[in-house]
Amino acid sequence: MKYYLYIFFSCIVGINALAASSEIMPVINQDKSVTFSLYAPDAKKVSLSGTFLPKGRSIKTPAGTFSKEGSIEMTSNNGTWTYTSQPLTSELYTYTFDIDGKVKPDPKNPDRIRDIADTLSYFIIDGGIADNYVTQKVKHGTIEKVWYPSNIEGMSKRRMTVYLPPSYKTNPHKSYPVLYLLHGSGGDEDSWCDAGRAAQILDNLIAQGKCKPMIVVMPNGNVDLAAAPGHDPNNPDIKPSANNTSSMLGKIESVFVNEVVNYVDIHYRTLANKENRAIAGLSLGGLQTLFTALNNPKYFDYIGLFSAQTTNALDDGKISGMQRIGEKWQNLKNKIPFFGGGGVDKTISKYTSEDLSIYDNVDIKLKYLYKAQPKLFYIAVGRDDFVKKLNDDLRERLDSRKYPYVYNETDGGHTWENWRKYLVDFLPRLF
Template sequence: MVKNIMIIGLCLGCIGLQRTIAQENIRPAEKKRVVSPEVHADNKVTFRIFAPQAQKLSIVGNWMDRNAFGGNGKQAMQKDGSYWSYTTEALPSDLFLYQIDIDGAVLNDPLNVYQVRDVSNTFNYFLTGGEQAALYKVQDVPHGTIAKRWYESPTLGSTRRLSVYTPPGYEAGKTKYPVLYLLHGMGGDEEAWPSLGRAAQILDNMIASGKIKPMLVVMPNGHVSNTAAPGESSRGQYPIDFFTPDVGSGKMEESFADIIGFIEHNYRVKKQKSARAIAGLSMGGSHTLFISSYLPNTFDYIGLFSAAFRMNEKAENAVFRDFDKNLKRQKDNGYRLYWIGMGKEDFLYKTGEQYRKMLDDIQMKYTYRESEGGHTWTNWRLYLTEFLPQLFQD
């Protein structure tokens, strides 16, 4: 125990030397600013950290084990005087997460102020160059707005929060827009797609380039046992659960009409089936396939990104009990796009195969996209950029 305390104290002491002094304090300008991470023109990335007394440092990055669920491979850093450094091979065009392991204590990079939360952990992030990552960056284009809105859910008997993206010019105009309902995975919340998914940046950039139609994007909280993201509700600051009690209960599916009603009452949107789309990743993919069948004449565009299927075999309600009948009604009612994306190494790959066979058996048409890698935000951001251009084109 004493050894662990000493290690953590050492790490914090090393890192403290690098942190910027508070704004009200004044100090002489540094001779040379140390940059970490430094993204080079060839997409190699160099990390640096000041830790003169540390014995072993490693970079823990999600690109090192791309196929794992929360992959966290390590690469050793090399010491040069008081600094440690590591340079990657050339990385793909994407957004990446990482941390630094200092003698067994895994911490964030003190030289990188850019952080993002994923479930109950925070990570540093950086973006490389290239065409795909350019969609995830803030470009000099007209920008939409992401608002955090509270809505009443009579079905759940609670007031809940969601995120709403409105396209550039929405506030000053009178145009009515189509809507995409975009759902997160297990452990996520209404902040997952705006932060990890870079939804606003993708939408701004693709609208500006003319690749997609302007639209509203609604990103609700799919864990009905929580009313909002951690720290954003009256529940206060609580330990964040990955698997909440509501997972697979069908309550999200049963209450989804409350979300549609709120949006169509409070925003200038088109209210016909041809102007509604729904898509989701993992648990949100499960929500998507069950919501779109439970409300079988509501959405013309459906997107399943690494979708799960039944997540709780014990749950019994109309969402699951009548699924086969609802799916056939959805097929008979017609739709314009049923899009499925799955990584070749995804742990849900077999689940996806089984679900596609179910669709084949009833001759329900779909578009299938198989990508490299596994159950990762790399794939889900990619799928969003490929799904969006197919929406609302008529």
């Protein structure tokens, strides 16, 4: 009898242990507080970092506020480290564990996103704005990963993500407006669907009748990389970086219409006119959005800048000076051919190329843009964003010429929390 009782209780213990090991974390409590748990019996110190915690040290500058992500030490009980947050408002929150100096996502949470080179765990608190970020029981659009031909130096093709609305494949005779949606520094063609939850936002707003069904094209705006990490056969081991200086020198903007827009209009059922075309971007993507629109005033009726880097600090004088250096270098190469082709030549050519003209004569280009009467020029930025001063300067420029625009100033800074909200606010204004 004792033997059978032993077997019985062993099974119970085993089942409980299995249940504990397979438990999905974190636990969202009834009051919307969140409990985190990590089993790390050999760890000496475990801390938790996340967007739900109060910000760490902040530095205020004339350009904006720079803040470190919040972090808190967890407490251990027999090797299980735990922490319970305060009740949280509706949002998508990301977090990681720091285990004796090694940063890792939550092994018990299958929900993860990549932000530049970081893999983050996430959870969603419902009951508000974040209901837009959840995969709801509605009709879903289709996501396609597309390679298109490119003339950008060093690559014959580049990759983009295309969202097709739920009715695209069920209604084969209908054509759709198009939004071109650009990522920020360190991002790629996966960013808006991954950290930005663009597909879920579109599915939910379309289902609620809050925005029109549309095609959304999310290209890779990093000029040095043809595709997101792991998807470029020519650079399979490349690691993304937030340092994208090369992508601020006009190359993306100079080929955008010919390579991206024309490809989409040929291969998808688009309403291929200015009235049914929009472009928007965050941070670096805001710079590329602004100058793609300024140099193609008859292509986009809707322009959206989300925490935009509105300038690359090159004014007309600097651009002319750099182009003169390029001309002198080219003359020197013509006289002494072996100067060409090396590392110095590539660097000088990159920073003195004719693509820099994308950024010149801003006032003249603004005049022609508004002469074409865009239906929406939208600017959104957080009060603590380090690019807010740049956006204030752009608004002063527009105000001085009485050019109309819509301005959305929010709390917070340069974060996906804001960029998702801006997309939710921007989409219903289109078409």
